[in-house]
Amino acid sequence: MRLGQNDAHVESFDLTPMIDVVLLLIIFFMLSSRFADATLTATDLPAEKGEVAPENLSKVTFDLDKDGNLFVAAKPATLADVAALVKPLRDATTKEGSLVVIRADRRCLARHLNQLAAELSANGIRDWAFTTQPEPSGATR
Secondary structure, eight states, rough: OOOSSSOOOOOOOOOOOHHHHHHHHHHHHHHHHGGGGGGGHHHHHHOOOOOOOOOOOOOOOEOOOOOOOOETTTEOOOOOHHHHGGGTTTTTTOSOOOOOOEEEESSSHHHHHHHHHHHHHHHTTOOOOOOOOOTTTTOOO
């Protein structure tokens, strides 16, 4: 005689495959999220306080190195390429901020930045943002 036992069958769900998939997804997203920085050239940005830009804007980022060389997505570009790059942005309007971002090295001569700004203006882009790095905490002027 069997006392206190019922014949209900208890099923258990194996979570191991689901945990494996979740870990693989975490690894994938951690590795792929670093590719956004790979399109930027190494630039010594000026240290100034500024605003935080929205991350979700589709924008064109121009990099100017210390010698005045122009780069877009870590590839060399010329001032003649600017027109083709900003053409899709010419008629775009946004309330969040600029669609054109300039990252200029702190040792870049102002004439190179002025030439790029003039080329942007000639192509209908009069609103652009200038990227800086945050000032070190406790810095005084």
